[in-house]
Amino acid sequence: MRSNNTIKHFINTMIQGLFWLLPIVATIIIISWLYTNIENVLGSMFRLIGFMPEKYLFLWEALAVVVFLIILYILGHLARTKLANLFEYLFSKIPGYTTIRELVGIFNSSKKGKNQVLVVAIKGFGNEGYNIGLMYSQKESIIKDHYTITLSMSPIPNGGFMFEIHKDKIYVIENATFDNNLQYLLSMGVKSFTEILRIEPKSIDEFTPLCEWIKNNEG
Template sequence: MSSREKLPPTDVSPPEPAPDTTSHGIMARFRNYFLTGLVVAGPVAITLYLTWWFVTWVDGLVRPFVPIAYRPETYLPFGLPGSGLIVAVVALTLLGFLTANLIGRSLVDLGDRLLGRIPAVRAIYRGLKQVFETLFSGKGSSFRRVGLVEFPSPGMWSIVLISQEPSIDVARSLPGQEDHISVFLPCAPNPTTGFFFYVPKSKVIEVEMSTEDAATLIMSCGVVQPGSNGDPKKAAAALAGVAHAAQIANASLEREPAKVE
């Protein structure tokens, strides 16, 4: 073979450039720091916002009943947030003090009789009064226990808040000989809505969990489990790790050559 003879062409492609890992490292650290700040500042911001909304809402309800001469903005060049809330707390405390004596109890009984004679208001007033007495008296056991109920289908379990036993009339109408219990099944992520139903006691598995932990579990859709330490750095690192793994998987799919049929 002579030196001038041409060699057959070879299908050799140039080497691919190495991926730039510096930019990926900077973006991963930026994402980690951002998620850490979000986990730390998010709950604080939402708590302050809800507190401000509640104070403003109470001020808007109470301020029209306060005479202008007793309002702080009458003597100050600006409004004083929370003044209506202070007035409401003092008024409710004074009302409770007056209700504790004989004259106060007589006035409350008179008001109960008057509201009990109004057909459109009687049912609403009595129902709300029983709810408030049960929740704020400290004597009831409603919604202080957490349980599991097989719902919505066999093999699927839902968190429920255990309430009171049904009344005698309702218990007589329920089928079967087993005792029932009333439960409330909150919906995720809004635990203020849900389902109320009676279920046999044997079908409820009581769980050693506080109602606060149950509400947190429901609102987070299972992301925040009871007993977790809630370390913001660990949570942010876990989120950043998941996002980084997803980014690597997407990059590998983009580099994979498309299959031609």
Template sequence: MPQKKHTFKENFIHRTKQGLFWILPIAAILMILFWLYQQVDTIVTNLLSFVGINPQNEIVWIIGILLIFALILYIIGYLISTQIALYFESLFYNIPGFSTLKDIIGIFNSSKEGENRVLVVAIKGFTPDGYNIGLMYSQRESIIKGHYTVTLSMTPIPNGGYLFEVPKENIYVIESATFDDNLQYLLSMGVKSLADVLKVEPKAIEEMQTLEKWLEENKR
């Protein structure tokens, strides 16, 4: 059956949507950070004006605001592991789109821990002796007992991919790799191997840690 040819309009809309959904999480993070910076700037300015301090050096002022902003983010990062943050977050879950946006932004977060930590893994490939490199966005067991979900992303722009339910004994964790490393690997389109990105020597598959062993060592 001959493949249907798409019109210029259809191709343009398709590519535009791909670009939109790829840039949305990045734009959302930048907008939130910029908004938070403005709020911190306003609060600090009002406090200093109240006590009669009026900084003249603009560069020192910006550095000071950034340091205060970084301190606030550190405190928030610390509170995330407490019940206070969980309660505060639960108040927003009734807002339409919040959980979806949170999940999308969470994909780009390489600092997650516990069941939601992002792991770079190798799984059996499409040839008898081959392997594919993918991501695990969660270490929660699949609906199929003993299986876990692995995402294989597209290259060069990972705005799509495939989900596989893989037995845990067939998943090998690449411990030194992060989400960002995997992104570099995908963007290189194979010009760089993951070993090149990580600046490490290649390993035999037997030397890599299985997910089963990783889960045992990282039990809470």
């Protein structure tokens, strides 16, 4: 029995490590692919005017990095404009694009305001206690005054349950992110949210009610 528990613990720990590593590896692969393609395009352009990157390798690499960062900045700026909405509308006609975009957006901790993924505490399903969940959208549910909350499974958050919760039972854990919640789930509660966020425990009344949070972040 003890041997089986040890093997199960070993496998669960490896899977936790895999889930932690996957977003990092995916990010590195995407950045590497973008950088390589930008470098190839720039190299072809400079060779047309007689500049040979191979002769000035260090200077060329530095220039490629600077151009890459500038392009990322421009794309980030365009993402906030109406031009981005036009591109999104055109790409949304491609089957599967919207689903992929939403899945990628889940892992984007830089989103703010109404597009932010919220970590929330909701009134538990018994008479006592609360549950920690995620709120991927601040859009009202089909049930008036209710919002959709997802409770993920632990320690492997590859599934969960969705509930429609009344707004008066939802409290926002401000400054908590999707990444913080993932750490909490993977630790199976061994690492508390107070440790992850480096804050002192609070009473439920000290957290921001959802209605107040939405009002403060309108526009």
